[in-house]
Amino acid sequence: MVDARATARPKISPINDPRWRSAIVQVLLCLAIVWLAYGAITNAAENLARARIASGFDFWNSTAGFDISQTLIPYTTQSTYGRAFWVGLLNTLLVASLGIVFATIIGFTIGILQLSKNVLVSKLAAAYVEIVRNLPLLLQLLFWYNAVLKALPNLRESLAIPGGALLNNRGLFLPKPIFGGAMDVVLAAFALGVIGAIAFRYWARRRQALTGQQPPVLIVSLLLIVAMPVVVFAAMGFPVTFEAPEMGRFNIRGGIEILPEFAALLFGLSIYTAAFIAEVVRAGLQAVSHGQTEAAYSLGLRPGPTLRLVVVPQAMRVIVPPLTNQYLNLTKNSSLAVAIGYPDLVQVFTGTVLNQTGQAVEVVAITMAVYLTISLATSGLMNLYNRRFALKER
Amino acid sequence: MKRAILSLALATAIGLAGSVAEAQTLKSVQQRGVLNCGANGNLAGFGLPDAQGNWTGFDVDYCRAIAAAIFNDPTKVKFIPLTAKDRFTALQSGEVDVLIRNTTWTSSRDTTSGLNFTGVNYYDGQGFLVRKALKVNSALELSDAAVCVQQGTTTELNLADFFRTNNMKLKTVTFATSDEAVKAYDAGRCDAYTTDASALYGERLRTAAPDDHVVLPDIISKEPLGPSVRHGDDQWFDIVRWVNFMLINAEELGVAKANVDAQMKSDNPEIRRMLGVEGKQGEAFGLSNDFVVRMIKTVGNYGEIFEKNLGQGSPLKISRGLNALWTKGGLQYAPPVR
Numbered sequence: 001m002v003d004a005r006a007t008a009r010p011k012i013s014p015i016n017d018p019r020w021r022s023a024i025v026q027v028l029l030c031l032a033i034v035w036l037a038y039g040a041i042t043n044a045a046e047n048l049a050r051a052r053i054a055s056g057f058d059f060w061n062s063t064a065g066f067d068i069s070q071t072l073i074p075y076t077t078q079s080t081y082g083r084a085f086w087v088g089l090l091n092t093l094l095v096a097s098l099g100i101v102f103a104t105i106i107g108f109t110i111g112i113l114q115l116s117k118n119v120l121v122s123k124l125a126a127a128y129v130e131i132v133r134n135l136p137l138l139l140q141l142l143f144w145y146n147a148v149l150k151a152l153p154n155l156r157e158s159l160a161i162p163g164g165a166l167l168n169n170r171g172l173f174l175p176k177p178i179f180g181g182a183m184d185v186v187l188a189a190f191a192l193g194v195i196g197a198i199a200f201r202y203w204a205r206r207r208q209a210l211t212g213q214q215p216p217v218l219i220v221s222l223l224l225i226v227a228m229p230v231v232v233f234a235a236m237g238f239p240v241t242f243e244a245p246e247m248g249r250f251n252i253r254g255g256i257e258i259l260p261e262f263a264a265l266l267f268g269l270s271i272y273t274a275a276f277i278a279e280v281v282r283a284g285l286q287a288v289s290h291g292q293t294e295a296a297y298s299l300g301l302r303p304g305p306t307l308r309l310v311v312v313p314q315a316m317r318v319i320v321p322p323l324t325n326q327y328l329n330l331t332k333n334s335s336l337a338v339a340i341g342y343p344d345l346v347q348v349f350t351g352t353v354l355n356q357t358g359q360a361v362e363v364v365a366i367t368m369a370v371y372l373t374i375s376l377a378t379s380g381l382m383n384l385y386n387r388r389f390a391l392k393e394r
Numbered sequence: 395m396k397r398a399i400l401s402l403a404l405a406t407a408i409g410l411a412g413s414v415a416e417a418q419t420l421k422s423v424q425q426r427g428v429l430n431c432g433a434n435g436n437l438a439g440f441g442l443p444d445a446q447g448n449w450t451g452f453d454v455d456y457c458r459a460i461a462a463a464i465f466n467d468p469t470k471v472k473f474i475p476l477t478a479k480d481r482f483t484a485l486q487s488g489e490v491d492v493l494i495r496n497t498t499w500t501s502s503r504d505t506t507s508g509l510n511f512t513g514v515n516y517y518d519g520q521g522f523l524v525r526k527a528l529k530v531n532s533a534l535e536l537s538d539a540a541v542c543v544q545q546g547t548t549t550e551l552n553l554a555d556f557f558r559t560n561n562m563k564l565k566t567v568t569f570a571t572s573d574e575a576v577k578a579y580d581a582g583r584c585d586a587y588t589t590d591a592s593a594l595y596g597e598r599l600r601t602a603a604p605d606d607h608v609v610l611p612d613i614i615s616k617e618p619l620g621p622s623v624r625h626g627d628d629q630w631f632d633i634v635r636w637v638n639f640m641l642i643n644a645e646e647l648g649v650a651k652a653n654v655d656a657q658m659k660s661d662n663p664e665i666r667r668m669l670g671v672e673g674k675q676g677e678a679f680g681l682s683n684d685f686v687v688r689m690i691k692t693v694g695n696y697g698e699i700f701e702k703n704l705g706q707g708s709p710l711k712i713s714r715g716l717n718a719l720w721t722k723g724g725l726q727y728a729p730p731v732r
Contacts, residue, residue: 052625053486053508065551067566077554077564149581169582170540250528250539250585251565260583261567341569341578347545351479351570355546358507360483 044361059357060085066352068343070259081353088348089370095266095344096331096374102270103330104323107277114282125278132275138336140272145264145340152260155251164244165255172258173245180239189232190225197221261342265334273330277323284319285311316389324382328375335371345370419491419623419630420464420680428470431457432490435475436573438596439704439712440496449473452703453494455693456515456621460492460637462692463685477571479546482507485624492634494621496590498548509622512635515696516620517716517725519613520552521591523598526608528585533612537562542575542584544568549589552615576600590617595710633679639728640686643668644695646719646728651694654687668731675731696726 014020048055060082067077072090075083113125132140149169153159158168164175197220204215233239245255288311296306337344338351345367354363423429433454434441441451449457449471458468476484476495485493486508496518497503499511522533522541530536533556543550545568557564567584569575572593579587580601587597594609601607621634644650647665649657658669666672670683677683693699697719704712718724 048508050626051486051508052505054506065554066568067550067554067557067564069565069567077558146577146581149578149583154582248538250536253538338570339574341567341574343568347568347570351545352550352568355479355482356502356551358482358486358503358509360486 048361054357054359055362057362059353059359059362062357064353064356066356068348069341070262070343081357084353085345085349085366088343088345091343091348092331092334092337092345093374095262095269095337095342096334099266099269099273099330099334100327102266103273103277103326106270106274107326108281110274110278111281111285114278115285129275129278132271133279137268137272137333138339141265141268141336141340144268144271145261148260148264148267155247158247158252164242166245166252168252169260170251171260172263173252174256174258175242175244176254176256178241178243180241182236182239185236186229186233186239190229193224193226193228196224200224259342261337261340264340265337265342265344269330269333272333273326276326276329280319280322280326281315283322284315284317287318288314313389317386317391320382320386320389324379324386327378327382331374331378332371419627420633423464423491427465428472429457429461429464429492430472430474430490431460432476432481432484432493432495433457433473434495435473436571437496437593438599439592439708439710440596441473441475441494443473443475450703452516452699453496453621455699455703456494456637456641457492459641459689459693460634462688463633463637463681466682466688468692477546478544479570481546482509485509485622488624491630492621492623496593496619497622498590498617499620499622500548503622508625510625510631511620511622512631513638514618514620514725515638516592516618518590518592518617518619520549520588520615520617521594521613522610523579523587523594523607524585524610526606530586530610533610533614534560534562536586538565539585540565540567540583542567542569542579542587544572544575544589545570547589548615548617553588556614572597590619592619592704592712595712599709629680633681636679637689640668640689640731641693641696641699642719642726642728643731644686644690645697645726646721649690649695651690651698654690658687664731 014024045055061080064079064081064084065077066084068075068084068087070091071087072094073083073087075087110125110128113121114129116122116125152167152169155168155170158166161167166173200215200220201217204217208214243254245252245257247253292310292314293306296310301309334344335346338347341347350363350367354360357363431454433449434451435443437451439451440453441449443449454473457471457473461471462468464470474484474490476490476493478495481493481495481497482503484490493509494515496516497511498518499514503509504511522536524530524536537557537560541553541564543553543566550566550568553566554564556562567575567578569578572589575589576587576597578584587594589597591609591613598604598607598609621638623631623634643664647657647662647668649665649669654669657665658671660666663672667675669687670676670685674683676685679685694702697714700714700717701707704710705714714722714724716725718726720727
């Protein structure tokens, strides 16, 4: 029995076989990387031990002993460093997610306004983009923070906003709603409304496909989602009371507190990132050939549906990938919070915790892993979204 | 294949470069020709560059004294301004040779942070700065007050402890630098600003209207400030420790900038040993025998450094208090030169 391959190809030395060569090179490279990583880790561990610097993750459960100004989960000075980490992380996620929402809204608005036929509007939008994106973010954050602090009245002269809110340079204090037991019914009505709206939309689509008529989806949805819960809310006798913020000896007690640090950071990040998003949106809209619009018009579509059904879906293909970059930038830029005293992950964890424990290697490694995870998750979600708009090649 | 060998060689080179040589700080400072001193760039009286970029301050003079002891040239110092938050990492990683930045000596910093404190050059305590208009007379009345504080300091922890022990409600606003913290306090963001009492006097002068603010009399903690070095280099530790002791001894023995040359002819054996006229104590440190003479000629003795930067010769006018010599009712006490 003769081996078929051996006869089909002349026997060559593995060194000259391209498949073997590439496999060997890859294996060696992997080994080198592993060895390098191993060397770096053992070297660091050895040097830390020699300098008698503590290592390991035991600090995670030690008492932190410091206070944090904004905590979304219960936290006291007796909580652990691990708890402080979660407080910081949640603060980062809060400002990043709200920042993404606001930056997207402002960015899309400005981006579309840049293409307005009204010269004043388009020039103003362009001026906004050019001014905001060409100034360093840190400078803008410091500007907003100091503008907020300087412009607002001090505690004793708090601005009373109708509805029981107070505004001063310690923050914005809103009445805190305390819901009664009947609130469950209102929430159930809201959930029903959402389900009803989705079902109506589905029915409307089918009806349009069959008959060409367009049922009023928007109005019916608003009635179901907004009006119905409000009516139920009223029918249940408004099951909510408000805890109004009041003046204490030094500070305002009670109510919901929005820190000026948070406001300045959110404002600064949103304004800054929106300028970049505006450019992305403008570029995306302009990337759709004008012929598409003309074709839509010639089919009898009005400008609204043309933008919504023809231009935007094509523009989104160009917009989504760079938009993802801007979302990632915003999340990472939120670490500049450290300059204006907002307790985000970097300020709390790589700031105070690192300094108190002295364990720079572990703390920085954890922080990097967290930012990497947040960024990969964001881009993963955006990739899913992008797949919906990608060209369907059949 | 060639590429694989190349990458392997590169990896080896990086791996080897990664291993750190035994700590020999004095030798590496001498070879470098300049002392890297971690300093506070932001605190009047302790460390602050003036308009011409000349560094001045109590801690700064300590850096100069060490440079004078090693190089016979007090200008061979590179001052590296550090925030409270970054200072230990800078020392651990070797970016600075010595950290002299009004840093409090604590047990955890001495152990887990990998530092060795060489002594105490300033006995301090934490205090509060508040607006006079608040009519607060004691720190105990500050429950529910918003307090601005600098991050990465013992201050941050003492503050939390103090409020907890006295069952007071605390609202802190934490900033990375004292500069930002004071600015926010001055803008009305906080009711009080807290830090070491020595610094409060200087920070008060930086507010828009210093007369509207008052330092409360309460001292809520012990803050022994001193220079620190890395673990594991005993020779360097001894040098930095004895620079402080020599400056204190010089004051005690009456050796000052103006009379140091005359004092070299003194009959007092202790002075003769200290100034290197008798014995070889300087060489035992790895320095030249007359290193104390050079230090005193450059910056003066402990008392002179204090008065020039913090005391009557400065805008701060801080009295010696705990920092008087032990012979005058204070705590400054140095072991003998023998």
